[in-house]
Amino acid sequence: MHYNEKFHTNIRFDFIKHQKKFFGASIALVIIGILSLIFFHMNFGVDFKAGTNMDIELGKTVTQDEAKAEMAELGYKDVETTVGGSNNSRLSVRFDDVLEQAKVTAILTGLKAKYGDQVAAETNVVSPDMARELGKKTIYAIIISSIAIMLYVMIRFEWRFALAANIAILYDAFVVIALFSIFQLEVNLPFIAAVLTTIGYSINDKIVIFDRIRENLRFSKQKNKEQLAELVNASLWQTMARNVYTVLTVLIVAACLYLFGSESIKLFALAKLIGLASGAYSSVCIASPLWLMLRGKGQKQGKTVKTPAAS
Template identity: 70%
Template sequence: MNFNTKIRFDFIKHSNKFFIFSGILTLLGIISLLVFQLNYGVDFKAGTNMDITVGKTTTQAESIELLKQAGYDKVKLTVGGNNNERVSVRFDEVLPQDKVNVVKKAFTDKFGAKASFEVNVVSPDMAQELGKKAIIAIVVASAAIMLYVIIRFEWRFSLAAIIAILYDAFFVVTMFSLFHFEVNLPFIAAVLTTIGYSINDKIVIFDRIRENLRFGKYKTKEQLSEMVNASLWQTMARNIYTVAAVLIVAVSLFLFGSESIKLFALAKIFGLASGAYSSICIASPLWLILKSKEKKKVAAKPKTNP
């Protein structure tokens, strides 16, 4: 069948290469999680988070020196806000009130009554509960998407889509494990939104495949391959524009946003890139494999004479 579409690159022909590449990345992610694990933030492990507004411009070096005076040499802190007036400090332990008061005193002595404090404590039980709920949220979101695709399309589309979006989520986790970025609640939000954007790309392509499938007769795998490749290129411009628009926003947030949302934006960048890749190079070729097996079974059935 002749599609009025300019095929600039045959994605289906090179699908095995994409599968191998994706498999290597997945294996690398598993090894990274076993060796390096994840750098959990205070949201997922016990600790104390203190946000301090000092009322005037300060520097990271100045804040580190004040914390040393309070008896803390190794802490995670960021300086941001308007004119660098806000200091966020994360302690890997639950600070008792007397130690919190020591930190408060160090900053109050330096900046006076203008210094204000917001202290948040995550207990071990709360951290464990947050971790469980994060996993449940991802599982429920994936299951709901799978059910939606089954209702709207068929199980082959659903299976291909769920494998691809789980790959996208795992890719983001892999990047954060490899580079030891902090994993917190905004990271979970980024993974969930990545799943949403990723399935959107796949639905667009699957919709075109279903439409081409409805108005054509495809008896061989070669004909199906040609149809899927044409469908990819027919939706390519729309997918590129959609992903690029969101990617520009995510990159802008990463470059110009506050420290508190930089990791969220970075996770979104990883997720968007993976989602665009998996929609074309994983989900569609996987559907083709499943559909081709069905064609082979139909062709193998013996014909009965009336």
């Protein structure tokens, strides 16, 4: 750790000096994610894959093995069952086929025969056309939000900030998608909400850092490449405490949702945890070094760089 007198801040670690290591690790994760998507694909839930999902309240406590055995007796051995609820009395069953109403009624009749007339169910059916439509709209939502963010940052700052920020937030979104593909975690509508929320939180961190970089540029004279690197590193540490506290606050909430929340929101909370951690990392280790790379491209050591006018 050393104290930078010019910017009046403690430099505990030189992020810019190690930027190639961060870039290398990030590129490696992206490659692994792409390979996973190619060979293993995504584990799409009923929201993105044609099928039927039944959310059944049994009124009595049931174990995972008992639930599987009960569905097997009804003629559905390979369905995915999840037990949850306050007393493990809630059963979620996912069928890969679109069930006719007669089959749904037969399942409920069989469960009522064993657990009583208090058995109630909510059935959600997704047709193949609806699944494809949801998939397309998800892609459109991510593309539109990314373009909107890039335009905002370009107007608010400059195109280099916008490009660096967009690459970083797309990386954050991809990290969530890649890890869900690698570990074959279920992808459903709450997952998409988590990815889009991740993009929003991620850009917030980057705007805070970029704003400090711009402020330091305004009050500093002409800079060469080394001085720009010093400025970015100092800006990172000047905003570090604020960014850490902000991310930790949301991380604690997401962790509580994951640990104590119901089964239906656990994967949403997990996606949030991954996205927030990636967003904090990319703000410091990807977005800022990328801006420096774009800003100093073609500049030699000792050569001055004009300071952009603040908007």
